Amino acid sequence: MDKSPQLPEFELLFVILNYGLGSKVVKLAKQHGVTGGTIFLGRGTIKNRFLELLDLTEIRKEIVITVAVKDTIYKALEVINKELKLNKKDHGIAFTTSVSNLLGARCYKDSYSKESRGVENTMYKLICVIVDRGKATSVIETASKAGSSGGTIINARGSGIHETSKLFTMDIEPEKELVLLLSEEHLSDLIVSAVREQVEIDKPGNGIIFVLNVNSAYGLYPQNK
Amino acid sequence: MAVLVEKFKEVLFAVLPITVIVLILNYSIIPIETSLIFRFIIGALLIILGLSIFLFGVDLGIAPIGHLMGTALSKTKNIWILALLGLILGFFISIAEPDLHIIAGQIELVTSGLVSKLSIIIIVSLGIAIMLALGLIRIIKDIPLYKILIILYTVIFILALFTSPEFLAISFDASGATTGALTVPFILALAIGVSSLKKDSQASEKDSFGLVALVSTGPIISVMIMSILFKTDKISGVIEYNNDYSTSIIGPFIHKLPTIAMEVFFALLPLLVIFLLFNIFCKVDKKSLRKILKGLFYTFMGLVLFLIGVNAGFMDLGRIIGNNVASLDNKSLIIIIGFVLGLVTILAEPAVHVLTHQIEDITSGYVKRPIVISALSIGVGFAIALSMLRIIIPEIQLWHFLLPGYIIAICMTFFVPPLFVGIAFDSGGVASGPMTVTFILTFAQGVAESIKAADVLIDGFGMIALVALTPLITLQIVGYIFKIKSVKGGIESDG
Numbered sequence: 001m002d003k004s005p006q007l008p009e010f011e012l013l014f015v016i017l018n019y020g021l022g023s024k025v026v027k028l029a030k031q032h033g034v035t036g037g038t039i040f041l042g043r044g045t046i047k048n049r050f051l052e053l054l055d056l057t058e059i060r061k062e063i064v065i066t067v068a069v070k071d072t073i074y075k076a077l078e079v080i081n082k083e084l085k086l087n088k089k090d091h092g093i094a095f096t097t098s099v100s101n102l103l104g105a106r107c108y109k110d111s112y113s114k115e116s117r118g119v120e121n122t123m124y125k126l127i128c129v130i131v132d133r134g135k136a137t138s139v140i141e142t143a144s145k146a147g148s149s150g151g152t153i154i155n156a157r158g159s160g161i162h163e164t165s166k167l168f169t170m171d172i173e174p175e176k177e178l179v180l181l182l183s184e185e186h187l188s189d190l191i192v193s194a195v196r197e198q199v200e201i202d203k204p205g206n207g208i209i210f211v212l213n214v215n216s217a218y219g220l221y222p223q224n225k
Numbered sequence: 226m227a228v229l230v231e232k233f234k235e236v237l238f239a240v241l242p243i244t245v246i247v248l249i250l251n252y253s254i255i256p257i258e259t260s261l262i263f264r265f266i267i268g269a270l271l272i273i274l275g276l277s278i279f280l281f282g283v284d285l286g287i288a289p290i291g292h293l294m295g296t297a298l299s300k301t302k303n304i305w306i307l308a309l310l311g312l313i314l315g316f317f318i319s320i321a322e323p324d325l326h327i328i329a330g331q332i333e334l335v336t337s338g339l340v341s342k343l344s345i346i347i348i349v350s351l352g353i354a355i356m357l358a359l360g361l362i363r364i365i366k367d368i369p370l371y372k373i374l375i376i377l378y379t380v381i382f383i384l385a386l387f388t389s390p391e392f393l394a395i396s397f398d399a400s401g402a403t404t405g406a407l408t409v410p411f412i413l414a415l416a417i418g419v420s421s422l423k424k425d426s427q428a429s430e431k432d433s434f435g436l437v438a439l440v441s442t443g444p445i446i447s448v449m450i451m452s453i454l455f456k457t458d459k460i461s462g463v464i465e466y467n468n469d470y471s472t473s474i475i476g477p478f479i480h481k482l483p484t485i486a487m488e489v490f491f492a493l494l495p496l497l498v499i500f501l502l503f504n505i506f507c508k509v510d511k512k513s514l515r516k517i518l519k520g521l522f523y524t525f526m527g528l529v530l531f532l533i534g535v536n537a538g539f540m541d542l543g544r545i546i547g548n549n550v551a552s553l554d555n556k557s558l559i560i561i562i563g564f565v566l567g568l569v570t571i572l573a574e575p576a577v578h579v580l581t582h583q584i585e586d587i588t589s590g591y592v593k594r595p596i597v598i599s600a601l602s603i604g605v606g607f608a609i610a611l612s613m614l615r616i617i618i619p620e621i622q623l624w625h626f627l628l629p630g631y632i633i634a635i636c637m638t639f640f641v642p643p644l645f646v647g648i649a650f651d652s653g654g655v656a657s658g659p660m661t662v663t664f665i666l667t668f669a670q671g672v673a674e675s676i677k678a679a680d681v682l683i684d685g686f687g688m689i690a691l692v693a694l695t696p697l698i699t700l701q702i703v704g705y706i707f708k709i710k711s712v713k714g715g716i717e718s719d720g
Contacts, residue, residue, distance in 0.1 A: 018227065022590065041589050046228060055516050056281060059228050062590070090227065134427035155430075157591040165710035174711045175430075175591045 010099040011073040012212065015064040015080065016042070017092035022062030023171060025080055026159065029066055032076040036208075037066035038130050038158030038176055065178075067099055067210050097212065100125070101192070104201040104208035124214040125188035127181040130158070131199055131207035136177035139195055143179075146194035147187040149220065154178040160205070176207075182217060236277045239578065242569040244269045247542070250562070255549040261542050263474045268538010271478075271530050276575055279406075279527025283579050286520020287407070288414040289513070290500050295418015297507055299365065307365065308358040315357030315440070317495040318411065319350040323488040324402040324662065332395060332448075340455055345448075349399055352447030353440055357412070360439040364419050367428065370435040370647055371638035377442045378635055384449040385624070394623050396448035397690030400441045401657030406528060407492050409576040409655055412437050413583050433587050434647025441654035441693070477537035485532045493525055531575065532659060539664045547671020559672060560613045567609030567692075570665055571602050576655040584648060596703060597648070604699035605656055608691040609665060615687075616673050623687040627694065634697040637705070645704025652700055653693040661692055 015025050019041070026037035042061040051057055068076070073096060085091050127148075129139050133155075140151035157173040165172050183191055192209060200206050247265060251257045294314070301307050319325060329345040363373055385393055404412075416436035423429035504514065550562050571577060581594040615621045638646045669688050 018231075039590060041586065051228065054281075055285060055519050056228050058284075059231075133430070134425070137425060155589045157589045165712075172707065172710050173591060175588060 008069045010067055010102045010210070011070045011096045012065060012067050012099045012210065013073050013077060013094065013096050015092060015094040016044075017062050017064070017084070019060035019062055021084065021092070022064050023173060025064045025084070026066070026173070027171065028080050028083055029064075029068075029076040032079055033072040034066050034068045034076050036158060036160030037064055038156050038178060039064050039173065040154050040156035040178060067102055067208070099210045100213050101211035102208065103192070103196060103210070104206065123185055124217040124220070125183055125185055126212040126214050127183060127188060127192060127195075127209065128212065129179040129181070129195055129199070129207065129209050130156070130176055131179070133175035133177055135199060135207075136179045139179050139199060140181070142194050142198040143181050143183075143191050146191045148181050148183050148191050150181075152180040154180070160208075182214065182220060184220075232277050232280060233273075235578070236273050236280070239276065239572040240269055240273045242572055243566075246565055246569050247546070250546065254553065254558070255546060257542065257545055257549075260474055261545060264477065264538050265542050266538075267474070267478065268534040271534030271538065272573060275527045275530030275532075275534055276573065276578070277527070278523050279531055279575055280578055282520050282522070282524030282527050283410045284520070286517050286522075286524050287410045287496070288579075289517050289520065290496060290503075291411045291414025292418040292421075293507070293509065294499075294503060295415045295420075296422060297418075297503070298361065298415075299419045299422050304362060304365065307361055311358030311361040312354045314415075314499065315354030315443075316350050317499065318408055319353040319403055320346060321492045321495045322403055322405050322408055323492055324405045324659070325349060325399075326488075328395075328399050328402045332399075335391075335395075340451065345451070348447045348451050349403060349444045352443030352445075353403060354443070356440045356443035357436070360416070360436040361419060363439070364416065364432045364436070367432075370431075370438070370643060370650070371635075373439065374442075374638060374646075374650065375635055377439070377446070378631055381442065381445055381449070382628075382631075384446065384453065387453050388449050389452070390622055390624065391686070392449065392452040393627075394687030394690060396445045396452070397623075397627070397693065398686050398688075399444040399448045401654070401689035401693045402662060403444050404437060404441045404576075404654035404657065405492075406531075406575045406658050407496070407524070408440075409437055409658070410579040411496065412440055413580060413651070417583065417587065430587055431643040431647055433583075434644065434651045436651070437654040438647065438650030477541075478533055481533050481537045482529075485536065486529050489525055489528045489532065493521060497521060528575075535659060535663050539660075540667050543664045543667035544671035544674075547668040547673075548675050551672040551675035556617055559617060560610045563613035563668075563672075564606045564610040566665065566668060568602050568606040570660055571605040571656055572598065574656065574658040574660045576658045577601060577652075580648075580652060580655045588644070592644075592648070592707070597652070597700065600699040600703045601652055601656060601696050604695035604697075605661070605692055607699075608695040609669075609688070611695075612669055612688040612691055613672065616669065616676060623690065626691060630691075630694045630698065634694065634701065637698070637701040640708075641701045641704040642708050645701060645707065649697045649700035649704065652696045656696050657689045657692045662689060665692070 013029075015022075017025065022039035026039065029037055040063050042063050044059050044061040046052075046057050046059055048057075066073075066076075077094060077096065080094065081087065086094055127143075129136075131139060136151075136153040140148075140153070143151055154177065156176045156178045158176045159171065159173045181191060188211060192211065195209060196202065201209055244266070248262075251262060298307055298310055301310070325346055326342075329342045329349070332340060332345050333342040359373070362368075363370070388396065413434075413436070417433045420429045420432035423432065500517070509517070546562075546566075550559050553559070577598065581597050584592050584597055585594055611626055615623065615626070634649075641649070666688060
C-alpha cells in the first residue's frame with residue numbers, strides 16, 4: 001500500500017429517492033461539509049399486483065451524486081440516513097464507492113491521482129465530468145480527440161459552492177450535464193488532462209471531473225487507428 | 226401504492242383551494258342555495274377523481290403517442306413531408322376539439338348565421354394546422370422562437386386594425402378555446418419528441434417549448450381574416466342564456482353524462498386513428514401498444530368525469546356567484562373576488578399539470594412546479610381582476626389591455642432566456658382550458674348580467690384572451706429572475 005497520509009481519500013455517494021427529495025439531500029449534504037451535489041432524474045419500477053394490472057408501474061426517481069472526502073461523506077450519509085429514514089422500506093437507497101481521482105473541487109485543489117489499492121490492477125476507468133448545460137458535447141469531442149471512443153450525456157441539475165442563490169425559499173439549482181466516458185486505463189490520464197484543459201476545470205465554477213475504477217467492461221472496442 | 230397516493234395528493238392540492246374559497250364565500254358574503262352547494266361538492270369530488278385518472282392517462286397514452294410521432298417525424302429528412310404531416314395532424318386534432326364546436330356555434334349565432342358553424346371550424350382548424358407545420362419546421366431549422374412570435378404578432382396587430390372590437394375578442398377567445406385539455410398535452414409531447422433528437426442539448430431543451438404558443442396564434446389569425454373577408458364587423462344576434470337551473474342535486478350530473486361522453490370520444494378519436502395508422506408503418510411493440518391503449522382509455526374516463534364535475538357542479542354556481550357579487554354595493558369587492566377566483570381556478574386546470582411536469586422532466590428539475598404554478602396563478606388572478614374592471618367600467622375596451630400587454634410580452638422576449646420564452650408562451654395557451662372557460666366565464670357573465678352598463682356578450686368574450694395574455698408576462702418575469710439568480714457567485718474571491 002503506497003497510500004501517503006497527506007492525500008485525502010475520496011468517496012462518491014449515490015442516493016436514489018422518490019421525486020422531490022433530491023434537493024433536500026443536497027441541502028443536508030451541504031450543511032455537513034460536502035461542497036455540492038448533482039441530481040438527475042430516473043424512473044423506477046414498482047412491484048405491486050394491483051398497480052401492474054393498471055399498468056401504473058413507473059415512478060419518478062431522483063438520483064443524487066456527490067463526491068467528497070471519505071469522512072465527510074460518511075458523516076453526511078449518516079445524517080441523510082437519519083433524516084430520510086432510509087432504513088425503512090420504500091424510502092430510497094444510498095451507497096458509496098471509492099473515487100480514484102478528483103479534479104475541480106476548490107477545497108481539494110491540489111489533490112492528485114491516488115493509485116488504486118491492492119494488487120488487482122483495473123483495466124478500465126470511468127471518467128465522470130460534470131459541466132454546465134450545453135458544454136457536454138464539446139467535452140465529448142475533446143475526449144474523442146484524446147482517444148476516448150465515445151461518451152454518454154445525462155441531463156442533470158445541481159449546485160456547487162458558487163451557486164447558492166435562492167428564489168423565495170427554494171434553492172436554485174442550475175442545469176448541468178453529466179458526461180460518462182469509459183476508457184482503457186492507459187488512455188484515461190490523457191483524456192482527463194485534455195478535458196481538464198478544455199473546460200478549464202482548475203478555475204473555480206467550471207465543473208468537476210472524477211474518475212472511478214471499473215473492474216470489468218464489455219462492449220468497448222479499441223479504436224483502429 | 227406510492228404512485229397513486231402521490232398523484233392523489235397533487236390533485237387534491239389543486240382542487241381544494243377553489244373548494245375552500247367558494248365555501249368561505251358561501252358562509253360569509255354570498256349565501257348560496259344548499260342544493261347548489263351540494264352539487265358543487267359532488268362536482269369537486271368528481272374533478273379530483275377525474276383529474277387523477279386523466280393525468281395517468283396522459284402519462285401512459287397521450288404523451289407516448291406524441292413522443293413516438295415526434296421522433297418519427299424528425300427522422301423524415303424531407304422538410305415538405307414533415308410540413309405535410311404537421312398539417313394533417315393539426316387539422317384533424319383541432320377539428321375534433323369540443324371547445325371549438327362551442328365557440329363556432331356562438332359565432333354563428335352572433336353573426337345571425339352569416340358565417341356557418343362548419344366554415345368556422347374548418348377555417349380555425351386550417352389555421353392551427355398551418356401553425357403546427359410552421360412550428361415543426363421551426364424546431365428542425367433552428368429558427369429562434371422569439372423571431373417567429375414577433376412576426377406573427379405583428380401580423381395579428383395589422384389585422385386587428387381592420388377588425389371590429391367584437392371580433393377582436395372572439396378571435397382571441399377562439400385561440401384560447403381551441404388549445405384544450407387534449408390538444409395541449411399532445412402538442413407538448415410532439416414538440417419534445419421532435420426536439421429530443423437534437424445533439425445540442427441546450428437547443429433541444431428550449432425547442433421543447435413554444436409549439437403550443439405558435440399553434441394558438443393560428444385561430445387568432447384565421448378568425449380575423451375570416452371576419453375581414455366576410456365583412457362581418459357587426460354583431461347582431463343575442464346569445465340566449467338558460468338562466469333557470471335545476472334544483473335537483475344528482476339530476477344535472479346524469480343529464481350531462483351522454484353529451485360529454487360523446488364529445489370526449491370524438492375528441493379522442495382522431496388521436497386513436499392517427500396512432501393506429503402510425504402503428505402500421507412504425508410498429509410499436511405489443512406491451513407498449515397495450516399500455517398506450519390503456520392510457521387512452523384512462524384519458525377518456527378521466528376527462529369525462531372531470532368535465533361532468535365542472536359542467537354540472539361548477540357552471541351554474543359560477544353564474545350565481547357572479548350575480549350575487551355584482552349586486553353587492555362595494556364594487557371593489559368584485560375585483561378582489563375575481564382575482565382570488567382566478568388565483569385558485571387555474572390550479573385545477575388539467576393542462577397546467579401536464580405542462581409543469583413536462584417542464585420538470587425537460588429541465589431535470591431546474592425549473593420546479595411550484596414556481597411555474599404560482600406565476601401562472603398570479604397571472605390569471607390579474608387577468609380576471611382586469612376583466613372585472615372592464616365589466617364595471619364600460620369605457621375600457623379590450624384592446625386597452627391587449628395592446629400594451631402584448632407589446633410588453635414581446636419586448637420581454639429579447640432579454641428573457643429562450644427556455645422561459647417558450648414556457649411562458651406555451652402556458653398562455655395552457656391557462657385557458659376547460660376549467661377557466663366554464664367556471665370563470667360563467668362567473669363573468671353572471672357579473673355582467675347584474676351590472677346595467679355591461680353588455681353580456683361583449684364583456685363575456687375577451688376574458689379568455691386576457692387569461693392567455695397575463696401568464697406570458699408573469700412567467701417571463703420569473704425567467705428573468707432565474708437568469709439573474711443563476712449567475713455564479715464567489716468565483717472572483719477565489720481562495
